[in-house]
Amino acid sequence: MNASGGARGRRIMALAGAAALCVPALVLRFAVGHASPVLGTFVYGAAFIGAALLLVWGTELAELEVPTGVALSALAVVAILPEYAIDLQFAWRAGENPAMAPLALANMTGANRLLIGIGWAVVVFVGALGYRARRRRGEYDDAEGEQGGGPYVSRLRRLATVDVVVLGAASLYMLHMPFRSTLSLVDTAVLLAMFGFYVARISRAPQEEPEFIGPPALIARASTAWRRTIVVGLMTSAAAVIVLMAHPLSESITGTGTLIGVDKFLMVQWVAPLATESAELLPACLFAWRQLPDKGLGTLLSSKINQWTLLVSMVPAAFALSAGSLSGLPMDAVQRQEILLTAAQSLFALSLLIDLRISVREAAAIMAIFLGDLTASVVLSGQDTMTAVRFGFSALYLVLAAVRLARARRAIPGVLRDGVRTHPRELVDDVRAVA
Numbered sequence: 104m105n106a107s108g109g110a111r112g113r114r115i116m117a118l119a120g121a122a123a124l125c126v127p128a129l130v131l132r133f134a135v136g137h138a139s140p141v142l143g144t145f146v147y148g149a150a151f152i153g154a155a156l157l158l159v160w161g162t163e164l165a166e167l168e169v170p171t172g173v174a175l176s177a178l179a180v181v182a183i184l185p186e187y188a189i190d191l192q193f194a195w196r197a198g199e200n201p202a203m204a205p206l207a208l209a210n211m212t213g214a215n216r217l218l219i220g221i222g223w224a225v226v227v228f229v230g231a232l233g234y235r236a237r238r239r240r241g242e243y244d245d246a247e248g249e250q251g252g253g254p255y256v257s258r259l260r261r262l263a264t265v266d267v268v269v270l271g272a273a274s275l276y277m278l279h280m281p282f283r284s285t286l287s288l289v290d291t292a293v294l295l296a297m298f299g300f301y302v303a304r305i306s307r308a309p310q311e312e313p314e315f316i317g318p319p320a321l322i323a324r325a326s327t328a329w330r331r332t333i334v335v336g337l338m339t340s341a342a343a344v345i346v347l348m349a350h351p352l353s354e355s356i357t358g359t360g361t362l363i364g365v366d367k368f369l370m371v372q373w374v375a376p377l378a379t380e381s382a383e384l385l386p387a388c389l390f391a392w393r394q395l396p397d398k399g400l401g402t403l404l405s406s407k408i409n410q411w412t413l414l415v416s417m418v419p420a421a422f423a424l425s426a427g428s429l430s431g432l433p434m435d436a437v438q439r440q441e442i443l444l445t446a447a448q449s450l451f452a453l454s455l456l457i458d459l460r461i462s463v464r465e466a467a468a469i470m471a472i473f474l475g476d477l478t479a480s481v482v483l484s485g486q487d488t489m490t491a492v493r494f495g496f497s498a499l500y501l502v503l504a505a506v507r508l509a510r511a512r513r514a515i516p517g518v519l520r521d522g523v524r525t526h527p528r529e530l531v532d533d534v535r536a537v538a
Contacts (some may be wrong), residue, residue: 116487118160121318124153125344132351134246140358147352148378153473154344155185155382161337163386164322166313168331177390183409185379188349191421193371197432198425204433206357208286209210213372214380215410217222219452222384222403226391231255231397233392257396257466258448259404259459261521261530262308266404268522269301271453272412277446281439285431286419294416299407308527314398317388333445352378368437369481375429400461413450444476447500454507458514472499495521 128150131138138146162181193207198263234255276293280286315323322333351371353375360370383406391399422432434442451472455465508515 111321112176114318118157118318118321121156121160122478124156125150126343128348128351132347136353140355140362143351143355144359144374147348147355148374150344150348151185151352151378152382154341154348154432155379156385157337157341158184158345159382159386159484160317160319160322161334161341161536162244163313163315163339163346164330164334164456167323168334181342183406183414185345185382186210186376186410186414187417188345189353189375189379190214190418192349192353194421194432196423198427199421201433201451204422205368205435205438206353207422207432208434208438208441209368209372210375211410211415211418212438212445213412214376215407215445216448216476217376217380218403218407218410219448220470222387222406223382223452223461224399224466224470224473225384226324226387226400227257227461227463228401229388230257230391230394230396231463233394235427237394242418243288254462254464257391257400258399259396259456260457261525262305262527263401263404263456263459264518264521264530265301265304265455265527266401266522267453267459267518268413269297269408270404270449273297273408274446274449275417276454277411277442277449280434280442282445283434283439285433286415286422288423288429289417290431291416291420294412298409298412298416301412304522304527308531311531314390314395316398317386361528367428372441372480373477404456407449436490440497441488444493444500445499447497447504448473448476450504451507454504454511455517456507457511468503472496 127146131143148462158181159345166418190207193203193210197203197207273294276297313323322330325333353371356370356374357367359365360367387399387402389399390396390402419432423429426497452469455461455469476492476496479496480489483492485487
């Protein structure tokens with residue numbers, strides 16, 4: 104079999120494999136019915152991963168069919184549908200039973216921290232490995248790039264300043280949550296306004312030819328009619344699986360926590376996001392390996408904006424609709440501390456990206472601090488101890504962010520100018536990850 108035929112076969116297998124992950128969950132949901140929480144967590148979690156992969160591929164292909172300015176906001180909603188389904192499942196149930204409110208915020212904070220702490224870091228590591236592999240094959244010489252063969256750095260183009268500015272604004276806004284008792288509809292309005300600004304800015308960028316990897320590269324070569332049919336089929340079927348499996352997955356995760364003696368908050372905070380984030384991480388890693396950071400790290404940066412603005416804004420809205428009142432989603436001390444920690448991590452990551460580049464060392468720092476936070480949350484116990492841990496890691500993130508921003512203070516005015524005022528067509532260039 105030639106190389107082209109082998110690539111085609113692998114793409115078909117990947118597509119079939121993602122679809123196959125959904126089948127056991129459909130059988131369990133509609134034919135078997137009851138199952139143990141542990142089995143349900145694995146089966147429904149696998150379905151979420153498979154459906155999320157199909158959704159990511161369909162969303163990529165939709166860029167060929169719909170003008171960017173018209174479709175960007177809709178595609179952003181679709182891209183975070185897995186996280187949206189789980190989070191809003193808990194937020195809706197909290198409207199009927201306020202005791203469920205901590206779980207809605209647990210999933211939101213866990214998904215956001217996992218995306219940066221693992222997602223961003225892994226994509227940079229994969230990019231570094233891909234660059235090293237290319238150098239061994241002689242595709243780059245030692246003098247290539249601005250740093251002349253130095254350590255690998257993942258670089259984003261100037262258009263990413265829009266993401267950086269919005270991420271900074273949202274993170275600074277969320278820093279005041281420790282002084283609040285609810286996440287309210289006012290927060291919905293503010294965060295939606297930030298997301299609207301983001302969409303308005305990005306949608307003015309020139310239309311570009313999409314670059315595809317994996318199954319989308321195969322489907323993109325089909326005739327227009329077939330391609331559109333496949334895209335609609337992928338997105339609708341994946342969305343249906345996600346919506347249908349959101350409730351049984353959330354029930355299975357909380358049930359598993361009860362069964363094995365692990366706090367439900369921790370299960371929802373860290374297990375549920377693994378299923379929703381992993382599908383986004385795989386394509387991003389493939390793009391990073393091929394030295395396409397705007398489709399790798401850049402995609403996860405955009406996903407962070409969507410989760411930190413659009414997704415969070417919908418949580419109090421879902422709660423209010425379910426409760427039949429305008430009251431906000433209640434937050435106790437633990438949730439307020441978790442939001443502070445999430446905002447602090449976001450600001451630290453932002454400070455590293457202020458010059459639109461992240462090195463392997465910086466990615467390692469992001470992951471190391473996150474893993475320290477994660478380990479402490481799993482191993483340690485006691486309200487006073489965990490309060491000290493959350494405030495301690497929050498302070499660490501904020502101090503490191505302040506130091507990094509102070510060192511890069513000369514770059515900040517330019518980032519703000521590009522992110523807010525410069526026309527996006529002037530920000531589109533062809534920067535790639537170089538060493």
